[in-house]
Amino acid sequence: MKIFVIAEREQPVSELCAGARQFAEEVDLVALPTTQVVDGVADKVYRLEVPEGRMMEDAYVALANLIEQERPDAVFAESSRRIQLLLGRTAARVGGSVISNVNAMPGAKEASTMYFGGLANRKYKGEDGTTSFFFVRPATFPDAEPSGNNVEVMVPFVEPSYEVKRTEVGPRVKGDVDLPSAKRIVSVGRGIKEEKDLDMVRELCSLIDAELGCSRSIYEAENWLPKEALVGISGSTVVPDLYLTLGISGQAQHMVACDGATTIMCVNTDPYALIFEHSDYGSKADLYTVVPRMIEYFKAHPLK
Amino acid sequence: MNVLVCFKSVYDDVAIRTNSDKTLDYQAVPHIVSLYDLNAIEAAAQFVEADPEDRNLIALTVGDTKIHDTTMRKNVAARGASEVYLVMDDALEDAETHQTAQAVAAAVKKIGDIDLIICGDGSADVYAHQMGIQLGEILGIPNVNAVIDFKAEGNTIKVTRELDEEIEHIEVQTPAVLSVLSDMAQPRICQVKDIMTAGRKPVHELTLADIQCELPAAQYQILETKVPEPTPRKMVFFEATDEGIDQFIEQVHTYLTTEGA
Amino acid sequence: MYELQEEERMILSMVDSVCTDIIADRAAEIDEQDEFPQDIYDVLAEQGLFGLAMPEEQGGFAVSVNCWAQCVARLAEESPAVALMLFVAAIGADAIMTYGTDEQKNTYLPEIIAGEKKISFAMTEPNAGSDVWSLTTSAKPTENGYVISGNKMFISNAEVADLFCVFAQVDVDGERKPAAFIVDAHDERVVISAHEQKLGLHGSPTCPIFFDKVEVASDALIGEVGQGAQIAFHALNRGRIALAATALGITRASLKASATYAEGRKQFGQPVFDFEAVSFMLADMRIAATASHGLIDDAIDAFVNDARDVKERVAAAKVFCSDAAQQAATNAVQIHGGYGFCKEYPVERYYRDAKAFTILGGTNQIQRRIIADEVRKQFAL
Numbered sequence: 001m002k003i004f005v006i007a008e009r010e011q012p013v014s015e016l017c018a019g020a021r022q023f024a025e026e027v028d029l030v031a032l033p034t035t036q037v038v039d040g041v042a043d044k045v046y047r048l049e050v051p052e053g054r055m056m057e058d059a060y061v062a063l064a065n066l067i068e069q070e071r072p073d074a075v076f077a078e079s080s081r082r083i084q085l086l087l088g089r090t091a092a093r094v095g096g097s098v099i100s101n102v103n104a105m106p107g108a109k110e111a112s113t114m115y116f117g118g119l120a121n122r123k124y125k126g127e128d129g130t131t132s133f134f135f136v137r138p139a140t141f142p143d144a145e146p147s148g149n150n151v152e153v154m155v156p157f158v159e160p161s162y163e164v165k166r167t168e169v170g171p172r173v174k175g176d177v178d179l180p181s182a183k184r185i186v187s188v189g190r191g192i193k194e195e196k197d198l199d200m201v202r203e204l205c206s207l208i209d210a211e212l213g214c215s216r217s218i219y220e221a222e223n224w225l226p227k228e229a230l231v232g233i234s235g236s237t238v239v240p241d242l243y244l245t246l247g248i249s250g251q252a253q254h255m256v257a258c259d260g261a262t263t264i265m266c267v268n269t270d271p272y273a274l275i276f277e278h279s280d281y282g283s284k285a286d287l288y289t290v291v292p293r294m295i296e297y298f299k300a301h302p303l304k
Numbered sequence: 305m306n307v308l309v310c311f312k313s314v315y316d317d318v319a320i321r322t323n324s325d326k327t328l329d330y331q332a333v334p335h336i337v338s339l340y341d342l343n344a345i346e347a348a349a350q351f352v353e354a355d356p357e358d359r360n361l362i363a364l365t366v367g368d369t370k371i372h373d374t375t376m377r378k379n380v381a382a383r384g385a386s387e388v389y390l391v392m393d394d395a396l397e398d399a400e401t402h403q404t405a406q407a408v409a410a411a412v413k414k415i416g417d418i419d420l421i422i423c424g425d426g427s428a429d430v431y432a433h434q435m436g437i438q439l440g441e442i443l444g445i446p447n448v449n450a451v452i453d454f455k456a457e458g459n460t461i462k463v464t465r466e467l468d469e470e471i472e473h474i475e476v477q478t479p480a481v482l483s484v485l486s487d488m489a490q491p492r493i494c495q496v497k498d499i500m501t502a503g504r505k506p507v508h509e510l511t512l513a514d515i516q517c518e519l520p521a522a523q524y525q526i527l528e529t530k531v532p533e534p535t536p537r538k539m540v541f542f543e544a545t546d547e548g549i550d551q552f553i554e555q556v557h558t559y560l561t562t563e564g565a
Numbered sequence: 566m567y568e569l570q571e572e573e574r575m576i577l578s579m580v581d582s583v584c585t586d587i588i589a590d591r592a593a594e595i596d597e598q599d600e601f602p603q604d605i606y607d608v609l610a611e612q613g614l615f616g617l618a619m620p621e622e623q624g625g626f627a628v629s630v631n632c633w634a635q636c637v638a639r640l641a642e643e644s645p646a647v648a649l650m651l652f653v654a655a656i657g658a659d660a661i662m663t664y665g666t667d668e669q670k671n672t673y674l675p676e677i678i679a680g681e682k683k684i685s686f687a688m689t690e691p692n693a694g695s696d697v698w699s700l701t702t703s704a705k706p707t708e709n710g711y712v713i714s715g716n717k718m719f720i721s722n723a724e725v726a727d728l729f730c731v732f733a734q735v736d737v738d739g740e741r742k743p744a745a746f747i748v749d750a751h752d753e754r755v756v757i758s759a760h761e762q763k764l765g766l767h768g769s770p771t772c773p774i775f776f777d778k779v780e781v782a783s784d785a786l787i788g789e790v791g792q793g794a795q796i797a798f799h800a801l802n803r804g805r806i807a808l809a810a811t812a813l814g815i816t817r818a819s820l821k822a823s824a825t826y827a828e829g830r831k832q833f834g835q836p837v838f839d840f841e842a843v844s845f846m847l848a849d850m851r852i853a854a855t856a857s858h859g860l861i862d863d864a865i866d867a868f869v870n871d872a873r874d875v876k877e878r879v880a881a882a883k884v885f886c887s888d889a890a891q892q893a894a895t896n897a898v899q900i901h902g903g904y905g906f907c908k909e910y911p912v913e914r915y916y917r918d919a920k921a922f923t924i925l926g927g928t929n930q931i932q933r934r935i936i937a938d939e940v941r942k943q944f945a946l
Binding site: 278 | 400426437441469472545556
């Protein structure tokens with residue numbers, strides 16, 4: 001069994017290599033110029049070469065050639081925008097289809113995916129003898145460990161048949177939030193009435209060293225928080241130790257994105273809100289009472 | 305300039321119910337235009353309406369024969385398309401990304417003379433972000449995703465992409481395929497005149513045979529589609545009393561100083 | 566009941582989007598400010614809603630009166646004041662649509678449909694409600710037209726109107742004959758006073774008007790002198806259908822708010838929905854909404870077919886729908902308990918608005934008299 005991993009950020013590089021190692025004797029990492037390669041995660045590291053001034057996704061011809069030559073049983077990929085394009089082009093070139101939103105993998109070619117934003121799980125099994133392409137969501141392999149010697153192999157650039165001219169590239173101005181790697185998240189929903197009320201939530205966040213997230217209703221209706229703060233199927237998937245929700249009702253599209261949290265706590269005045277069914281601990285009190293008292297408490301009992 | 309916008313027809317998930325064996329019950333569930341494809345239609349319509357003399361918008365969907373819904377196609381026509389193509393064939397039921405892209409590519413060739421193809425970010429059911437990309441590759445024309453803005457200067461399309469970490473500006477020559485982000489344009493609320501004229505626009509119903517498309521074999525089996533069991537949680541709740549609030553806060557503190565430290 | 570055509574269902578679904586995306590956020594504010602919401606008017610005009618049941622020759626869309634009435638009802642679920650914009654335009658333009666010359670239709674209807682001109686229906690007077698024959702406003706024939714003099718009361722949307730459809734008596738050889746005229750609302754001899762401070766329907770300004778010897782040309786006359794009563798009855802029938810539909814909207818809104826509240830509100834460990842006293846009120850609201858819809862369609866059937874008993878059937882719809890709305894809004898407040906009495910919840914507004922419809926367009930007592938007269942004709946004579 002041979003599995004290719006394609007990822008950009010450090011965490012998915014490790015996670016996907018570790019997951020692949022559960023099934024495969026050979027795990028090879030395919031690295032874009034932007035990939036944060038982690039030591040000791042793969043047998044080979046294929047480095048896709050991209051000439052100056054070209055978009056990285058143009059490396060797909062070389063990648064497709066590599067896949068046809070190496071015939072991996074599966075490709076596990078991080079669903080970044082660049083890899084979506086790179087892998088889509090590659091799959092089309094080798095005549096393959098791509099399975100996205102994988103949230104569990106019972107086998108190297110078996111994937112459970114989110115259907116209709118988490119309404120249901122749809123399970124696929126890749127046909128033997130083909131390369132199966134999977135976009136795997138964060139936290140799909142929680143207990144796996146990566147291994148390997150990271151033997152470097154350079155993959156020379158091959159020109160595509162058409163030209164895409166890159167004229168300019170710059171950093172994207174993002175909100176100062178990084179939810180996917182956060183260990184603690186406090187997330188707010190409709191229960192927050194005014195933008196200024198976020199101040200007390202921010203104070204709580206700083207006391208317990210948590211990031212601030214939000215539900216879709218707050219992101220879309222109010223625009224108080226940047227897109228990076230959105231937790232949900234169309235935003236970030238999070239896997240913190242603690243996910244504390246304030247005034248969030250707990251709709252399916254939100255819950256699938258925080259289901260990987262070790263512990264979920266909630267504060268909601270509606271004791272019949274869906275969120276309680278997904279919570280380890282829940283307070284039925286008003287967040288406007290609970291939050292100030294939490295702030296008081298953690299000031300008196302600061303965390304080390 | 306002929307602009308083609310592709311849209312997927314999906315079950316209206318609000319109306320889907322669950323059977324006792326946790327499978328989904330689609331009975332009497334209507335088909336609608338997939339949510340983010342409405343944004344793609346809007347982005348394409350705004351582009352065409354910016355130069356209505358020169359630009360023309362055509363809409364295309366492919367799927368199984370269950371997508372045969374006259375209201376849905378009129379809805380698309382009302383949003384600015386001058387004609388609508390539907391490729392309907394039961395071989396396309398639960399089609400994989402490559403199969404769908406092959407069918408769309410064949411349809412594009414059948415329609416002919418298309419300069420620019422607009423696709424959405426992903427479909428409401430599988431949200432794969434793949435169709436436009438694979439389509440472009442099969443047609444052998446430039447294709448990019450994550451498009452947040454584009455404009456045409458002659459045969460050059462200037463595109464802005466919003467990536468995870470970067471903003472990227474690129475240029476491609478027509479014909480090309482752009483998969484646009486849903487943030488690019490918010491779907492319009494159609495006007496009465498759009499709705500009343502929609503039914504008069506030509507609709508072309510085609511089969512895979514009509515577009516000379518032989519679908520490639522599926523590469524995955526669908527084993528099951530089931531509503532998941534929720535992750536088991538402790539479900540310890542505290543009342544909205546002074547005492548209950550204190551207990552809850554102490555619980556948060558205990559957690560953060562022990563297992564969640 | 567009338568089954569909407571496919572395009573009509575799409576239009577209703579569009580109106581639903583307008584309601585949820587745009588009007589919902591403004592409804593309470595419109596009530597609080599009590600000013601004509603021009604922004605919402607512009608949206609309705611842009612969407613083409615003033616052209617719904619208007620002739621295609623003048624740019625209308627000629628959908629069924631049933632579809633138009635259901636759009637009115639849907640708007641009223643969000644804000645009756647907004648729904649009344651469609652009522653005012655329709656009752657104001659009815660005379661031109663039904664009795665106007667081609668020239669009058671071509672002059673006025675396209676602007677009304679496009680929302681560029683607002684027309685109000687000016688009939689009611691301090692001492693004459695629904696009785697055309699006892700109007701005192703006069704139209705004196707001159708060489709080139711008429712001079713209109715008199716007072717009007719309770720004229721909906723008068724302060725934002727560009728045109729009035731005015732009913733006045735013409736003296737013909739000593740005999741007073743009612744007639745209808747198109748009058749420019751911006752004429753300096755048309756004096757529009759500040760709007761009344763009303764219990765409800767805030768945002769739909771109701772004003773007194775004084776016509777101070779207003780000169781109009783002879784082509785301002787709609788139909789013929791002496792046709793005024795018949796013109797007014799036709800317009801009033803159209804208007805009463807819209808009023809019935811607006812009332813239906815309030816019934817539906819009351820039901821929706823109450824059912825949601827009753828399900829969420831827990832007392833003695835269960836949703837108040839589970840208490841029979843509450844659930845039966847909700848069931849009655851549903852029955853009232855369904856019956857209202859049926860009676861509105863029946864009234865429309867009579868209206869579009871010029872049925873002999875149209876007056877009675879329209880009156881029946883108007884009476885039933887408005888009584889039902891008042892009952893539904895009262896019960897909605899009751900189900901909400903103390904909260905229902907507070908402005909925080911919309912049912913307080915439904916309660917104030919609902920009352921208007923038992924009075925507007927002819928009190929329900931007058932409507933019942935119309936029906937009773939028909940009953941007597943059938944059985945007592």
